Amino acid sequence: xxxxxxxxxxxxxxxxxxxxxxxxxxxxxxxxxxxxxxxxxxxxxxxxxxxxxxxxxxxxxxxxxxxxxxxxxxxxxxxxxxxxxxxxxxxxxxxxxxxxxxxxxxxxxxxxxxxxxxxxxxxxxxxxxxxxxxxxxxxxxxxxxxxxxxxxxxxxxxxxxxxxxxxxxxxxxxxxxxxxxxxxxxxxxxxxxxxxxxxx
Amino acid sequence: xxxxxxxxxxxxxxxxxxxxxxxxxxxxxxxxxxxxxxxxxxxxxxxxxxxxxxxxxxxxxxxxxxxxxxxxxxxxxxxxxxxxxxxxxxxxxxxxxxxxxxxxxxxxxxxxxxxxxxxxxxxxxxxxxxxxxxxxxxxxxxxxxxxxxxxxxxxxxxxxxxxxxxxxxxxxxxxxxxxxxxxxxxxxxxxxxxxxxxxxxxxxxxxxxxxxxxxxxxxxxxxxxxxxxxxxxxxxxxxxxxxxxxxxxxxxxxxxxxxxxxxxxxxxxxxxxxxxxxxxxxxxxxxxxxxxxxxxxxxxxxxxxxxxxxxxxxxxxxxxxxxxxxxxxxxxxxxxxxxxxxxxxxxxxxxxxxxxxxxxxxxxxxxxxxxxxxxxxxxxxxxxxxxxxxxxxxxxxxxxxxxxxxxxxxxxx
Numbered sequence: 021x022x023x024x025x026x027x028x029x030x031x032x033x034x035x036x037x038x039x040x041x042x043x044x045x046x047x048x049x050x051x052x053x054x055x056x057x058x059x060x061x062x063x064x065x066x067x068x069x070x071x072x073x074x075x076x077x078x079x080x081x082x083x084x085x086x087x088x089x090x091x092x093x094x095x096x097x098x099x100x101x102x103x104x105x106x107x108x109x110x111x112x113x114x115x116x117x118x119x120x121x122x123x124x125x126x127x128x129x130x131x132x133x134x135x136x137x138x139x140x141x142x143x144x145x146x147x148x149x150x151x152x153x154x155x156x157x158x159x160x161x162x163x164x165x166x167x168x169x170x171x172x173x174x175x176x177x178x179x180x181x182x183x184x185x186x187x188x189x190x191x192x193x194x195x196x197x198x199x200x201x202x203x204x205x206x207x208x209x210x211x212x213x214x215x216x217x218x219x220x
Numbered sequence: 221x222x223x224x225x226x227x228x229x230x231x232x233x234x235x236x237x238x239x240x241x242x243x244x245x246x247x248x249x250x251x252x253x254x255x256x257x258x259x260x261x262x263x264x265x266x267x268x269x270x271x272x273x274x275x276x277x278x279x280x281x282x283x284x285x286x287x288x289x290x291x292x293x294x295x296x297x298x299x300x301x302x303x304x305x306x307x308x309x310x311x312x313x314x315x316x317x318x319x320x321x322x323x324x325x326x327x328x329x330x331x332x333x334x335x336x337x338x339x340x341x342x343x344x345x346x347x348x349x350x351x352x353x354x355x356x357x358x359x360x361x362x363x364x365x366x367x368x369x370x371x372x373x374x375x376x377x378x379x380x381x382x383x384x385x386x387x388x389x390x391x392x393x394x395x396x397x398x399x400x401x402x403x404x405x406x407x408x409x410x411x412x413x414x415x416x417x418x419x420x421x422x423x424x425x426x427x428x429x430x431x432x433x434x435x436x437x438x439x440x441x442x443x444x445x446x447x448x449x450x451x452x453x454x455x456x457x458x459x460x461x462x463x464x465x466x467x468x469x470x471x472x473x474x475x476x477x478x479x480x481x482x483x484x485x486x487x488x489x490x491x492x493x494x495x496x497x498x499x500x501x502x503x504x505x506x507x508x509x510x511x512x513x514x515x516x517x518x519x520x521x522x523x524x525x526x527x528x529x530x531x532x533x534x535x536x537x538x539x540x541x542x543x544x545x546x547x548x549x550x551x552x553x554x555x556x557x558x559x560x561x562x563x564x565x566x567x568x569x570x571x572x573x574x575x576x577x578x579x580x581x582x583x584x585x586x587x588x589x590x591x592x593x594x595x596x597x598x599x600x601x602x603x604x605x606x607x608x609x610x611x612x613x614x615x616x617x618x619x620x621x622x623x624x625x626x627x628x629x630x631x632x633x
Contacts, residue, residue, distance in 0.1 A: 037516065044523040052516045059510030101480055114443070114481055121444040129446075130389055131631050138607055139629045142614035144621075154615050161608050164578045167601040169412045185576065186568075193565035200538070 031215040034207060156184040275310045276302040277363045278354045283371040288382075288632065291346040291375030296339045298365065301356045304334050315355040315362070316341070322351050322367050344373040381632020395602045400595030409594050416555055416573035417583050420454075423529035423553045424461040432528035433468035434458065435521065437543065439534020439558070440474040440514055443481055446581075447559050451534035452478070452485050453584035453593075454557065458531060459489035463498055471504040472521060474514040479506040515539035519546045532556040532571070533580070536563045544570035557583060 036051035076095070080088035094113040101110035141157045143150045159181035162174065170178045212218045278298040286293035296316060304311035311334045317326035318341065332339050344350060349370040355362050403409050427434045436458055438451040455471065462469040469486065473479040483504045490499040507517040519542065522530070530547040532540070532554070540563040547554045548570050556567035557575030567574045575583050578600075585593035614625045 040519065044520070049520065052520045055510070055513045056508045056517045059513035060506075060508040063509035098477075098480070110480060111484060114477065114484070117443050117477065118449060118481075122446065122449065125446055127385065127389060130392065131385055134603075134607065135385065135388060135629055135631050138610060138614070139626055139631075141611055142618050142626045142629070144619045145615050146619060154611070158608055158611055161604055161611075165601055165604055166411050166414075166582050166597055168410075189565040189568055192562060193569065196562055196565065200541070203538075 027214055031211055034211060155180075156188075160184055273310075274361050274363050275304075275356045275358050276307060277356050278314065278365050281352070281354050281365045281368055283350075283352050283368045285371065285373050286340060288376055288379040291373055292342060292344050294341045294344050294350060294352075294371055294373050296341060296352050296354065296368075298337055298354045300335065300337050303358075304356075310358040311356055312359040313357060314339075315357060317353040317355060317364075319351045319353075319367070320349060322370070324351075326351075326353050326367075328355075346373050346375060348372060379632060384629060385631055391606075392599065392603045396596050396599030398595075399598035399602075400592050403591035403595045403598075409598050411582065411586050411594065411597060414575065414579055414583060414586055416557065416575045416579065417586055419553070419555055419573045420458060420531075420587065421461055423531070423555055424458060424465055424467060426553055427462075427528035428465040428467040430528040433470050433525050434462055434529045434531070435518075435525070435527035435547075435552070436469060436471045436531045436533065437518060438471065438473060438478055438482060439532075439536050440511055440539065441535040442475045443477045445535050447535040448475075448478060450581050450584050451557070452481055454531070454533045454587060455482060456485045456489045457584075457587040459486040460493050463490040463493035463495040466495070466498060469503060470521065470525060470527065472507050472514070472518055473504070474507060474509055474511075476506050479504060511537060511539055515542045518543055522546045522550050522552070526550050527552050530554045532558065532567060533575075534558065536560055536567075541566040541570065547571075 033051050033054070036047040037055075039045055040048045076088055076091055079085045080092060094116060097109050098113045099110075101107045137157075141153060143153065145151050145154060159177050161181070163170075163178040163181035163185070165178070168174055209219070213220070278301050280297075280299040282297050284295055286295050298314075300314075301307075301311045303309065313334055314332045314336060315328050316330050316332065316339050318329045319326040329341060329343070330339060341350075341352075349372060351370060352368045354365045356365075357363075399409065424434060436455050438455060439445070439448050441448050443449065443452075459469055461467075471479075471482050471486065473482060483501050486504055487496070487499050487501075490496050507514050521527075522543075523546065527547075527550070530552045532543065532547075533556070536543075536558050537560070540558075540560075544554060544556065544566055554571040555573045555575075556571040557580035558564060558567060559577045559580055561577075564574065564576055568576075582597055585597040610625070610629070614629075617623070617625050
């Protein structure tokens with residue numbers, strides 16, 4: 021019984037969202053506002069149960085680990101944004117978050133986006149694939165060089181690099197569109213199979 | 221099959237004994253004696269047979285603290301049994317037993333499949349002695365190795381396999397700091413024009429002329445994502461221009477912290493432009509964390525507010541094409557910037573200008589002309605030039621069969 025009601029609600033909301041393909045209308049507005057409201061509430065509960073409780077309340081109040089006073093204080097400072105007179109205090113935890121993550125990711129990105137990529141490209145230039153790899157990576161890097169204007173030979177190499185990028189984007193575009201079509205198929209299957217029982 | 225033959229073979233002496241009695245008609249008094257002798261011989265043969273059926277034990281069992289880690293891990297290594305993948309092929313698995321005393325009780329802590337020769341025990345207490353036994357089993361019978369010597373786990377301050385990372389990070393930081401210093405001394409650092417950036421001012425101006433708002437979307441990730449940070453820096457520039465032109469700026473966000481940061485940034489930009497009175501915090505609002513809920517909300521804003529300019533600056537996922545297509549359908553000039561490789565094709569297709577990957581990060585430096593950002597960009601450029609040099613040298617060396625450069629650059633895990 022409840023499952024059937026759930027399927028009907030899901031199907032009607034799906035149609036409401038699809039109605040946007042025609043134009044903006046009250047059905048879409050209803051589904052949109054419902055989606056945003058429900059998901060915002062859902063994520064608030066999710067963060068409380070999966071982030072705040074296990075990572076702050078339990079270690080601090082149940083296990084008595086005093087180090088967790090620091091995130092508690094930072095969290096309270098963040099909430100002070102709601103008090104106009106002292107809202108400037110909320111900048112401090114923000115600066116802490118931004119600074120910490122910038123430093124943390126410097127090393128991560130240097131490893132994954134620089135050293136490991138370079139190491140993987142150091143291949144013997146004996147096959148067509150390895151030559152394409154080498155030329156593509158090198159000319160691509162030249163395109164992302166900002167200290168010199170793209171003119172003359174340097175500009176030509178950079179242009180070659182952007183061609184490589186565009187070919188890669190084209191391939192990626194086709195691949196991702198295929199994946200999106202599968203999402204549409206999933207929705208249509210839900211409507212025709214679970215809701216209308218037209219297909220088995 | 222050979223093993224089976226050998227086990228039946230132990231019965232042949234008994235058969236031969238009865239034939240002997242029948243053929244030579246041995247006197248009755250020596251019969252019991254001979255019978256006992258044969259039984260003893262048979263038992264001995266059976267004992268030998270049981271020993272043959274046991275799998276060969278593992279050899280060379282060694283233990284050591286796992287190097288370059290944060291402690292609480294011990295590596296147990298052994299040379300696999302002769303019957304593992306060879307011999308009688310009887311080894312099913314290895315059981316790893318651990319004790320805190322050499323002659324104490326050993327408990328099974330895990331099993332490793334046949335063929336394995338290493339196990340990392342990641343459940344130890346640093347500074348405590350542990351002893352290990354590797355048990356070879358065929359599923360029924362087993363044989364243990366000798367207990368190992370005592371071993372302790374410990375944490376290391378430095379990961380010696382990642383010294384190349386340290387060198388790279390120090391070098392890159394030095395370049396960046398050097399260029400920042402040069403920029404702060406007033407030296408003019410050249411950055412080539414980036415096509416998409418020239419369009420930023422044009423887009424804001426267009427929105428002002430049309431009397432329509434500007435929509436700025438800072439991606440769907442939080443402030444821990446470097447792309448969101450870059451997006452917020454560009455938002456500062458866009459907000460400043462919007463304040464100067466008295467244009468309306470809308471910033472829907474998918475994260476509450478991004479909303480707070482965006483409000484601070486826009487407020488500061490409006491104040492710097494001398495128009496703090498135009499700042500309206502309600503125009504920078506949080507919608508939802510849900511990816512497609514956010515996409516639906518932004519689509520609704522686009523259709524109802526009909527912005528003249530849309531900026532997509534940050535980290536995007538599957539919602540990118542939905543947003544960009546809707547923006548295109550309302551006739552807005554669209555400028556995107558992201559470093560998400562899978563989403564770039566959609567922005568390239570649906571937007572008027574796209575800042576690809578590092579162009580997006582360069583944009584914040586280019587727009588702000590801020591010495592620290594300019595210095596960072598120039599420092600990274602020098603790093604890229606060095607990497608291009610390494611690529612050329614490394615590929616030539618690899619073609620010649622020389623691999624030391626690859627080894628030097630390989631980062632330890």
